[in-house]
Amino acid sequence: MEDHLTTDFGAACFLVDLSNVVRNRTLGEPGLRSLRRLRLLVDAAKRLARDPDVKLYLVADASLRLGGRREFTDPADIRLLGRWVDRGLVEELPDADDRLLELCAYTGIPVITGDRFRGHRESHPWIQGNADDFLEPDVVNRNWRCAERRCTLYDTHKGSAALLPRVIGGVPHCQSHGTPLADDGPRTATVQLKLLVEGDVKARFTLEDGTTVKVGRAPGEGGISLHDLVPEHRTAGLSRAHVELRVTGGVVHVRDHxxxxxxxxxTAGKSGPGPWRKLGTAERQYHGGDELRLVEGVILARSGRRFPTELAQQWQRRRPLPPDTAGETRMY
Known part of the structure; x- marks a missing residue:
């Protein structure tokens, strides 16, 4: 199960409200608290993302581990949860709700939770579809540095799995030391692509902002070659340079060649994947959750994570709901 947990929000397909999942007695495990419910969730996330290697970013209330030890069906769950916290595989906070909403707002990664966050709708009005209050400072595309020299929580120079800062009063703060962080320059934005062959993920590719890449059977220098990844019986309709992807200003474009x-x-809709349509020869945006069927059985899928630019565009298009709307919170 640990193989599906990540410390890198850039690799995560879903944010998970771990406290809510572990305490959810409708998930089939007996007892008040059980980590086995997370295993059931992982299986469901694999099917939903159609990715056997799906990655989850876990956030939990500290009270899950420290305040209800006797409620766990298996005492080994407490020790395992402690190891995950020590390794950074679970971000443990006094209150996980604000952090989940913060991460969702800044990254666009969907949240898995049964909580409707009714107590947070005033402090997070964007939940209700309020576009005016969504456009907050963009902390995702910047690197950050803590004043404490030994603190490496936000150091992308030592790996891509740097923690996303807490934002207090519009200012990024260090989660460990509570002090404001210094801006350490721009962080290169990336897009993750997955190649699925006959429904299985065969490869992953990462594109950086400001690049243009061709994908196909043999696209040439600088392109993504699928020749050795696609079985021979599927290559007949696969062009040498099949599609071209262009990433600019936090927006991904695709053109059919x-x-x-x-x-x-x-595949991002609440009712499941939409119908297949012709891509056409004109350049169009390639959003998080979109799929391209190059030939039968060969799909190039974009991860569900979206750039902040795309999130802003989505919220600007959405009509604000009345502030007293009492329906279920929708996480996008």
Missing amino acids: STYGTRWRS
Whole structure:
């Protein structure tokens, strides 16, 4: 199960309200608290993302581990949870709700939770679809440095899995030391792509902002070659340079260069994947959760995580709901 946990929000497909999951007695495990419920969630996340290697970013209330030890069905769960916290695989906070909402707002990663966050709708009005209050300072595309020299929580120079800062009063703060962080320059934005062949993930690719890359059977220097990844019986309709991806200003574009055409669909809807449509030859945006069917059985999928630019565009298009709306909170 640990293979599906990540410390890198850039690799995560879902944010998970671990306290809510562990205490959710509708998930089939007996007892008040059980980590086995997380295993059931992992299996469901694999199916939802259609990714056997799906990655989850876990956030938990400190009270889950420290305040209800006797409620765990298996005492080994407490020791395992402690190891995960020590290794950074669980971000443990006095109150996980604010952090989950913060991460969702800044990264666009969907939240898995049964909590409707009714007590947080005033402090996080964007939950209600309020576009005016969503556009907060962009902490995702910047590197940050703690005043404490030994603190490496936000140091991307020592790996990509740097913690996303807490934002207090619009100012990024260190979670450990509670002090404001210094801006350490821009962080290179990246896009994650997955190649699925016959429903299985065969490879992952990362594109950086400001790049243009061709993908196909043999796209040439600088391109992503699928020749050794796609079985021979599927390569007949796969063009040498099948599609071209362009990443600029936090927006991903795709253009079809294939001989026989490419199909496109979105999988981000609440009712499941949409219908396949012709991509066409004009350049169009390639959003988080979109899939490109290059040939039958071969799909190039973009991860569900979106750039802040894309999040801003989505919220600007959405009509604000009345402030007293009492429906279920929707996480996007």
